Amino acid sequence: MGMEMFEKARPYIAMTSLQFGYAGMAILTKISLNNGMSHYVLVVYRHIVATLVLAPFAFFIERKIRPKITFQIFCQIFALGLLGPVLDQNFYYLGLKFTSPTFGGAMNNLVPATTFVIALIFRMERVKIREIRSQAKIVGTLVCVSGAMLMTLYRGAILPMPWSSHDHPHSSNAATSHDSNSDMIKGCICLIIATLAWAALFVLQASVLKKYSAQLSLATLICLMGSLQSIAITLAVERRPSAWVIGFDMNLLTAVYSGVVGSGIAYYVQGLCMRIKGPVFATAFVPLTMIISAIMDSIILHQNIYLGSVIGGVVIVIGLYGFLWGKAKDTKLTTFTSSEMLPTSHHEKNTMESIETLGVPVESNITFNMKTQPSTV
Template structure:
């Protein structure tokens, strides 16, 4: 093989960087959603109806692209795949988002985005259970994944159980009205935190099931459209049960409409598609490893736009979560290097062992003997499965 041209090197470099750029861009999108959603809640929008409208918009936007661009490669939709899509439509669009929105209303946008940092640890544990990840404690980088997961969970527990004093980064006078119902506020804070952790479990389950579904249904756009459609149907059913007042469905040209359109296009349509593409090449743990960036962006926006208060427990927990998370990411990066090295080694040895041309009958028989044992004088035909 000759040396690569500068154009080939550039294309190869862009191919390697593309998953990182995609996931970083999504974190900016999620950060904007947290702030816009919080504003719409303050204007009286129901989180059940927001989750439903979000997937109405996502279905309308994604379905035409899926129908046109994947009409030749779209696999047949079988009953097992449809049942998986139904579960996917419930796990993230209904369970995760409603628990998340409720938790964010009880706490704050900054705290909610920080709690999502437990997502990589939960996803890693689920990946271990379903054998998508392995841990070998004899190797440092492999043990680092387990240690980082434990540190991340510890950070999430600190954020849950310890609130601490308010850290006033931007001088505000909002602390005075928090002392009136401190006990009730702490109870809501704990309830909200448990809901946020529950939403992380639902989101992690979504990533794991999505990775399995993509192996059977490798059409990211079509799968995204179907998930959004099922999320719309199931979310509407839940909303009709939980919101009996039909006037709650009315929205005008205000923050509620902006929240539905923005979260539908960016955080459901585009996000499901991009995550699906990256999951196929890097796995679900890689996809969830960028959430600390979202926390930083949201904290800055929440502090400036919403004048939210940051507590010491949130800062301490966030530091532990970020430290543990990047320990996991370091271990994952070493795993990828080792896997690519092993793959290159196998390719080199394979080209030497396999016959390039089937020139003689003897070469085939000798190759079969090298695998299956000494020749017994009869040609060995593999049994039909």
């Protein structure tokens, strides 16, 4: 009984633990960026580490099922490397530098809704205005965007925390306040671009996986392609040779931790949980990152938590779960519709199993049964 409960709880434990990993990565990244590490160089090292970690597993586990790479698939993998490792990570790190891990975690909550909008544009999602599930997805998307705008435009009072100092003198220097607001706007724009790139990555990756089904190999190739592209961009933008030098310090820890946890382990855990529970389940844990980051951000980095960030974060979470509720209804409807097409009698189930053992797909079996079924008319 105990083992059975543990097996059922394992996906929940895994996804919750992963959010702690993401929050820790955001804190380490913020510290390294504040210490002067180039975010371009960090992206390069992170994905080199991720490639080295994923490659052995992809080579041995998927060596018999790995499809051939056509020119079209290569171009799509090239685009995935550009969207994820290059655009998403560089703009995310730059936005993190101007804002905080809490703000970055809150912006990540926009990814499911943004992905829905992009998929809707490319007709990968269908919306029927009169159906409640479609209304929930649309309203949830709008609420998420409203929460993000609220976090950007309104800061409000500083919320006192038990572990932080209650002495928050207001600076009389107007220039300092202006620079702070300017940095916040820059950071918000960078995080929005990162969110769009990440959402586009999901949409394109879903399309590529239909032709290249080896998920672990695809993740490795994305990291490899992103590493090569990031090296080229960093060589063109970062002219300081010293920026590439890292020792046994926080910068090295950030690069290794981000590559192993943020990319390597994350790909495996998310893929495993999505295979068991579906993508909606995995996405539902994203708001935990914002909450964990806010607490760790306040304790470790002594960052202030503003009322506007809390209200905006709550609005984003409400919108997110409204959107996910609509997606869950879509998933249930799809599952129910598919189950209606499957044979239900004992004889037909035995026939399916026998034909499957011969290597014939289930769909062929269903067609066979439909054609050979005697007419009752």
